[in-house]
Amino acid sequence: MNLILLAxxxxxxxxxxxxxxxxxVSGGYSGDLLSHVMANSRKDDVWITCQSHQNIVAVSxxxxxxxxxxxxxxxxxxxxxxxxSLEGIPLLVTELSGFEAAGRIYSLLHP
Amino acid sequence: MSREYEFSFPVVGENxxxxxxxxxxxxxxxxxxxxxxDILRRTAIATYESEVNIISYxxxxxxxxxxxxxxILVNILDSGPGITDIEQAMVQGYSTANDRIREMGFGxxxxxxxxxxxxxxxxxxxxxxxxxxxxxxxxx
Numbered sequence: 001m002n003l004i005l006l007a008x009x010x011x012x013x014x015x016x017x018x019x020x021x022x023x024x025v026s027g028g029y030s031g032d033l034l035s036h037v038m039a040n041s042r043k044d045d046v047w048i049t050c051q052s053h054q055n056i057v058a059v060s061x062x063x064x065x066x067x068x069x070x071x072x073x074x075x076x077x078x079x080x081x082x083x084x085s086l087e088g089i090p091l092l093v094t095e096l097s098g099f100e101a102a103g104r105i106y107s108l109l110h111p
Numbered sequence: 112m113s114r115e116y117e118f119s120f121p122v123v124g125e126n127x128x129x130x131x132x133x134x135x136x137x138x139x140x141x142x143x144x145x146x147x148x149d150i151l152r153r154t155a156i157a158t159y160e161s162e163v164n165i166i167s168y169x170x171x172x173x174x175x176x177x178x179x180x181x182x183i184l185v186n187i188l189d190s191g192p193g194i195t196d197i198e199q200a201m202v203q204g205y206s207t208a209n210d211r212i213r214e215m216g217f218g219x220x221x222x223x224x225x226x227x228x229x230x231x232x233x234x235x236x237x238x239x240x241x242x243x244x245x246x247x248x249x250x251x
Contacts, residue, residue: 034163035221038156039228051216058131062138062155079128087135 001025001108003067003090006046010094010104012069016081017090025066027109030102034059041065048101054079061087071098116144116178122165124191127215130166133174134159144178150251153229154183157247160222161187167212168192169242185247194237201227201235 003021007014014021029041030048034055041047043064049056052074060068067090070076076084076091084091094101118140120133138155146154158174165172169191177184194200201223208218227233232248 032216033219033221034216035160035219035225038159039221039225043152049216053215055127055130055215055217058135058159061135062131062159 003046003092006105006108007092009108010096010101012092012094015070015076015091015093016085017067017088020067020088020090023066023090025105025109028102028105029065030098038063046105048098048105050074050098052076052080054083056080057083057087057089060084060089065089067092069094069101071096071101113180116140116176118176120174120176122162122172122174122189124166124168124170124172124189126166130163130217131159133162137174137176141176141178141183146178146183146251150183150249154185154249157185157226157229157249160225161185161245161247163217164222165189165191167208167217172242179251181251183249183251185245185249187245187247188242189244190242193239193241193243194235195239197235197237 002024006025025046026044028046031037032049032051037059041063044066047060047065047068050072052070070093073095122133137158141151169189172189175186199205203224204220206218206220212218230247231250234246237243
């Protein structure tokens with residue numbers, strides 16, 4: 001499943017990286033502690049977090065995530081948007097909680 | 112013919128705005144050298160955690176990478192307060208990070224543990240009020 005379909009199903013709003021939305025999502029990781037995300041998330045995961053500062057971009061770039069979903073209505077900082085655009089990492093936002101976003105994405109990936 | 116490559120990246124303490132910048136660059140260079148998969152993944156985690164440690168705790172530091180035919184050797188040397196109790200610092204979840212660092216999602220007390228976990232060889236030397244040297248070996 002790619003990010004376009006995921007965004008459609010969960011009604012996510014794209015904040016940047018619209019060019020990279022055709023990227024396949026193979027799994028997901030939910031968390032706000034950057035070291036845990038570094039250690040446990042995988043390539044092509046979608047990362048669900050409420051961290052909106054610019055440091056999330058380097059983590060996502062290093063782990064080669066398919067994209068980042070900011071939950072609970074969090075908006076990316078200006079620096080976050082700039083860096084994510086530069087790295088070509090899709091940033092999407094939703095009012096959903098991390099629990100609900102993760103649950104729904106899991107169901108879509110594992111029907 | 113054996114070939115060796117060496118890179119060095121300076122990292123400035125407190126510069127959270129650029130956290131991860133050196134590691135992203137290191138990963139790009141390693142990819143160009145044909146390093147992929149699990150070796151690349153482990154090196155990226157180890158250098159990222161090292162970079163964040165310098166930014167969070169030291170005044171400044173350097174990440175040195177040497178790539179040989181058989182190994183990736185990473186030396187991280189910082190000038191900083193050093194680590195008084197290395198054994199305790201290695202414990203998962205133990206952290207001396209302040210609230211500001213924690214609010215950003217750092218300071219989970221996983222850094223050194225993650226570095227060691229990703230390495231085939233790991234050594235840490237530290238002197239209080241001088242700094243810390245971490246030596247990492249990752250087999251190719």
